[in-house]
Amino acid sequence: xxxxxxxxxxxxxxxxxxAVMPFVCGQHPRPGATGEILRALERAGAPxxxxxxxxxxxxxxxxxxxxxxxSALEAGANPRGLLEEIAAVRGELSIGxxxxxxxxxxxxxxxxxxxxxxxxxxxxxxxxxxDLPLEASGGFLKACERRGLSLSLLVxxxxxxxxxxxxxxxxxxxxxxxxxxGITGEREGAVDLAGPVGRVRAVTDLPIAAxxxxxxxxQVAEAVRxxxxxxxxxxxxxxxxxSDDPAGEAERFVRSLVEAAGPGxxxxxxxxxxxxxxRG
Amino acid sequence: xxxxxxxxxGVGKGPVPRISEAPDMEGRFGEYGGxxxxxxxxxxxxxxxxxxxxxxxxxxFVDQLxxxxxxxAGRPTPLQFASRLTRLVQKGLGxxxxxxxxxxxxxxxxxxxxxxxxxxxxxxxxxxxGKKRVIAETGAGQxxxxxxxxxxxxxxDCVVYMGAxxxxxxxxxxxxxxxMGATVVPVEGGTRTLKDATNEAMRDWMGSSETTxxxxxxxxxxxxFPMIVRDFQSIIGIETKGQxxxxxxxxxxxxxxxxxxxxxxAGIFYPFVxxxxxLFGVEAGGRSSEPGEHAAPLCLGSPGVLHGxxxxxxxxxxxxxxxxxxxxxGLDYPGVGPEHAYWKDAGRVKYSAATDREAMEAMLExxxxxxxxxxxxxxxxxxxxxxxxxDMDREQNLVICLxxxxxxxxxxxxxxxxxxxxxxx
Ligand SMILES: Cc1ncc(COP(=O)(O)O)c(C=O)c1O
Numbered sequence: 223x224x225x226x227x228x229x230x231x232x233x234x235x236x237x238x239x240x241a242v243m244p245f246v247c248g249q250h251p252r253p254g255a256t257g258e259i260l261r262a263l264e265r266a267g268a269p270x271x272x273x274x275x276x277x278x279x280x281x282x283x284x285x286x287x288x289x290x291x292x293s294a295l296e297a298g299a300n301p302r303g304l305l306e307e308i309a310a311v312r313g314e315l316s317i318g319x320x321x322x323x324x325x326x327x328x329x330x331x332x333x334x335x336x337x338x339x340x341x342x343x344x345x346x347x348x349x350x351x352x353d354l355p356l357e358a359s360g361g362f363l364k365a366c367e368r369r370g371l372s373l374s375l376l377v378x379x380x381x382x383x384x385x386x387x388x389x390x391x392x393x394x395x396x397x398x399x400x401x402x403x404g405i406t407g408e409r410e411g412a413v414d415l416a417g418p419v420g421r422v423r424a425v426t427d428l429p430i431a432a433x434x435x436x437x438x439x440x441q442v443a444e445a446v447r448x449x450x451x452x453x454x455x456x457x458x459x460x461x462x463x464x465s466d467d468p469a470g471e472a473e474r475f476v477r478s479l480v481e482a483a484g485p486g487x488x489x490x491x492x493x494x495x496x497x498x499x500x501r502g
Numbered sequence: 503x504x505x506x507x508x509x510x511x512g513v514g515k516g517p518v519p520r521i522s523e524a525p526d527m528e529g530r531f532g533e534y535g536g537x538x539x540x541x542x543x544x545x546x547x548x549x550x551x552x553x554x555x556x557x558x559x560x561x562x563f564v565d566q567l568x569x570x571x572x573x574x575a576g577r578p579t580p581l582q583f584a585s586r587l588t589r590l591v592q593k594g595l596g597x598x599x600x601x602x603x604x605x606x607x608x609x610x611x612x613x614x615x616x617x618x619x620x621x622x623x624x625x626x627x628x629x630x631x632g633k634k635r636v637i638a639e640t641g642a643g644q645x646x647x648x649x650x651x652x653x654x655x656x657x658x659d660c661v662v663y664m665g666a667x668x669x670x671x672x673x674x675x676x677x678x679x680x681x682m683g684a685t686v687v688p689v690e691g692g693t694r695t696l697k698d699a700t701n702e703a704m705r706d707w708m709g710s711s712e713t714t715x716x717x718x719x720x721x722x723x724x725x726x727f728p729m730i731v732r733d734f735q736s737i738i739g740i741e742t743k744g745q746x747x748x749x750x751x752x753x754x755x756x757x758x759x760x761x762x763x764x765x766x767x768a769g770i771f772y773p774f775v776x777x778x779x780x781l782f783g784v785e786a787g788g789r790s791s792e793p794g795e796h797a798a799p800l801c802l803g804s805p806g807v808l809h810g811x812x813x814x815x816x817x818x819x820x821x822x823x824x825x826x827x828x829x830x831x832g833l834d835y836p837g838v839g840p841e842h843a844y845w846k847d848a849g850r851v852k853y854s855a856a857t858d859r860e861a862m863e864a865m866l867e868x869x870x871x872x873x874x875x876x877x878x879x880x881x882x883x884x885x886x887x888x889x890x891x892x893d894m895d896r897e898q899n900l901v902i903c904l905x906x907x908x909x910x911x912x913x914x915x916x917x918x919x920x921x922x923x924x925x926x927x
Contacts, residue, residue: 277821277822278692278822278823279692279697279698279701279808279809279823280701281539281540281701281704281705281708281809281810282540282542282705282708283705284705285691288691288692288701289691292691292692295822300820300822301820301821302820324807324821325538325807326538326806326807326808326817326821326823327820327821327822328821329806329807329812329821330806330817330819330820330821331820331821352540353538353539353540353807353810354538355536355537355538355539355541355544356541357528357536357537358536358537358538375541376540376541376542377541378540378541378542378544378545379542380541380542380544380545380546380711381541381544381545382545385544389541400540400541400542402709403542403708403709403711404542404705404708404709405705405708405709
């Protein structure tokens with residue numbers, strides 16, 4: 223049971239809808255900004271938001287997100303401060319809030335049990351730990367189950383079949399599918415996830431969220447033809463970095479993504495996910 | 503076989519595994535090490551682990567590597583008695599004190615440091631794996647130069663990531679790499695030094711692993727890198743053992759090496775970890791023990807995850823990597839290899855730190871007593887060794903791993919020495 227995230231995906235599925243999951247860097251463009259940005263993303267229609275915990279050495283991130291993290295850190299961002307900002311706004315929001323946090327930070331802030339408690343106490347609904355391998359995920363899985371948080375491990379294009387099954391079995395809430403090898407960053411061109419999503423669908427009933435390199439409304443529409451959710455990071459973070467009105471800009475951009483994922487997606491292959499979809 | 507002691511074979515045979523038997527199948531040295539990387543890199547790391555395990559026992563590969571080490575890199579390097587340095591240490595100690603000091607002359611390797619041992623091993627392995635492109639990170643530029651050199655020798659494309667700040671500090675090495683046909687990419691992110699260059703190399707590899715091998719330059723990073731780099735560098739210790747039996751009539755009583763990531767130290771220590779030899783690692787004490795003023799994670803840090811493995815790191819209470827400082831760019835790194843963390847906790851190796859000033863003094867003392875201008879990194883070991891030798895008996899022997907030569911450092915070191923009043927033109 224991973225609480226709110228399961229519930230959100232179950233509602234989406236019963237409504238035949240697909241989701242946009244925006245990624246923002248916590249405390250970016252500056253400490254204090256997180257609440258306002260999250261409110262804007264809820265207004266824009268995102269059911270779940272992924273919040274990156276700023277880290278000095280994010281090896282999975284390209285220049286846009288790594289740059290945002292570094293500038294947030296320079297402005298005084300820190301994980302405890304971010305968690306406080308999330309706790310302060312949690313009560314006003316009904317969207318799911320999932321933290322993307324490096325194992326380096328989780329380890330330092332109490333390890334699996336300590337960090338999961340901290341995250342849950344601050345109102346987070348789930349965790350993505352991008353550099354936590356399956357083999358080391360046991361403690362986090364137990365702690366997340368104990369606190370009703372989702373836990374998403376990554377599936378990569380390079381992941382062999384049998385391992386996809388094991389990874390999916392260690393996820394709660396949703397599986398995070400890397401839409402491409404390589405790091406985060408905006409990409410042009412078509413996104414065809416039929417094969418990659420199919421590989422994961424074959425071994426799990428969990429919803430599948432795809433991210434990395436999905437940056438435009440058109441790409442979102444293509445991604446949610448197969449995935450349950452499209453994660454958009456760099457394209458949004460860049461707009462937040464460049465804008466004088468970060469929350470307004472984030473709301474406008476995410477709304478355009480939500481529209482792209484919207485009605486068309488409802489006729490999409492939700493049915494192909496199989497008859498068993500309600501797991502609230 | 504590449505290294506004398508087994509790595510995987512002996513695990514689980516006895517109730518208490520020998521120190522040399524780490525890492526286990528998951529790349530753990532005790533609780534340290536492991537593989538903390540995005541899933542994208544798991545498959546290439548496994549492929550590397552399996553490939554290396556076969557290659558290690560492949561006589562043709564080992565012969566080819568030994569031939570490259572011998573005819574191209576200049577191995578074996580001498581084990582030289584440092585008679586005047588020994589006398590300098592013994593002065594005023596009385597008849598019975600002050601060990602004989604020996605120098606394992608890695609500074610005589612082609613390109614000027616031990617880094618070539620690993621670069622040749624990994625580049626030859628890359629070729630056998632069918633990879634045409636090689637990437638590397640570098641701080642001082644020594645590993646970058648070694649990798650560019652190995653790539654030129656073996657006909658591989660080479661891209662070296664180097665912090666923009668280090669490119670400026672080590673301009674000579676940037677030119678050397680480019681003259682050998684390597685592409686040097688200055689890294690502008692973060693602190694623009696070695697840790698950021700390492701981040702960038704890992705990012706490259708996440709998208710390029712099918713065609714590209716990542717030649718990591720020290721015993722750090724995710725498994726199997728700490729094991730592979732240690733094994734390739736173990737030739738230092740293997741040679742030292744044979745040479746000590748010939749020259750000293752037995753193994754040495756103490757071995758001292760500087761520790762950045764820890765590859766020259768692991769290389770000379772590893773063949774001796776199950777023997778009765780005292781082992782000493784020396785980190786960069788920088789200007790002081792305040793945060794940001796040194797690069798001594800084993801002495802002043804705590805366990806944390808950096809660059810794919812769990813080891814001692816210099817990290818804030820928030821898990822952010824802390825700033826580091828050392829006069830020597832090759833030690834200027836906030837992490838250290840997981841096997842050193844394991845050896846530290848097991849009490850097998852004693853770690854200390856030498857300050858910038860102590861290293862500079864030792865560099866001059868070695869230069870003037872022996873006619874050897876060593877690297878600033880190495881000078882940290884020389885400083886500690888002089889103190890350790892003074893505390894030993896006269897019939898005992900101490901070996902310093904003389905990891906590199908000081909040509910790259912003369913501008914920066916002489917500037918710092920003038921500032922510190924240690925040197926006049
Ligand atoms: C001469 C020399 N010694 C030591 C080091 C430190 O590396 P390690 O601790 O991996 O031997 C370097 C790194 O550049 C070096 O150039």
